[in-house]
Amino acid sequence: MLTFLLIILFWPVVLFLLVNLFFLPFQFAIHSFFNIFTIPYQLIKIAFNQQLRANHALEHATINVIEEHYGPLNIAGLGQEDGFIIQGPVDPYTVEEAARIGLARLREGEKDLAIHNRCGTSILAANFVSSVLVILLLWKAGYSGLFYILLALVGAQFLGPHLGRIFQKYLTTSTRIEGFEIAGVEVRSANRGFWNFGLQPRRYFVRTRRLMQY
Numbered sequence: 784m785l786t787f788l789l790i791i792l793f794w795p796v797v798l799f800l801l802v803n804l805f806f807l808p809f810q811f812a813i814h815s816f817f818n819i820f821t822i823p824y825q826l827i828k829i830a831f832n833q834q835l836r837a838n839h840a841l842e843h844a845t846i847n848v849i850e851e852h853y854g855p856l857n858i859a860g861l862g863q864e865d866g867f868i869i870q871g872p873v874d875p876y877t878v879e880e881a882a883r884i885g886l887a888r889l890r891e892g893e894k895d896l897a898i899h900n901r902c903g904t905s906i907l908a909a910n911f912v913s914s915v916l917v918i919l920l921l922w923k924a925g926y927s928g929l930f931y932i933l934l935a936l937v938g939a940q941f942l943g944p945h946l947g948r949i950f951q952k953y954l955t956t957s958t959r960i961e962g963f964e965i966a967g968v969e970v971r972s973a974n975r976g977f978w979n980f981g982l983q984p985r986r987y988f989v990r991t992r993r994l995m996q997y
């Protein structure tokens with residue numbers, strides 16, 4: 784009796800899951816098809832923006848310098864055209880010093896500082912790899928099953944980080960930072976509640992300036 788009741792109650796859920804499992808490969812295929820166009824478009828748009836790429840490199844260098852001293856702090860960043868955002872449990876003086884050190888070290892030729900593993904470019908790269916693999920497998924095997932999707936995701940897991948570093952190096956960052964200087968750090972912390980002040984991640988905008996044109 785109880786079993787019967789359970790079946791009556793849960794069969795819509797089971798049906799829902801089965802239908803989803805059936806359609807999942809199709810959804811993946813459609814997503815992948817869009818991704819193989821939209822991801823390169825996003826990357827190319829950044830690649831032509833020299834100012835943004837230089838600030839993106841400086842953002843990574845700043846985070847790398849901070850993490851060299853304090854270990855992984857889960858700092859997030861975002862490059863912009865007139866500077867970059869740093870968000871994390873650090874004070875503004877640390878951010879400013881790290882930005883200046885990062886800039887100086889990049890200028891001295893430490894190009895690895897411009898690359899960061901947790902960069903959004905790497906997520907794009909992983910999505911791009913899985914999309915290409917899904918499309919390739921679909922094309923080669925003629926249909927897209929769950930197994931192929933799994934294969935594509937595993938492939939992306941392995942290839943994504945490597946491709947991410949390549950995309951960062953050649954497309955989304957630039958070490959052509961001649962004439963750049965750190966203009967200052969502005970605190971942009973949003974709604975600091977009294978119950979947890981000082982503990983939550985803080986948001987800074989590091990303004991950069993380019994003194995000479997090239």
Ligand SMILES: [Zn+2]
Nearest residue numbers: 839902903904
């Ligand atoms: Zn990045």
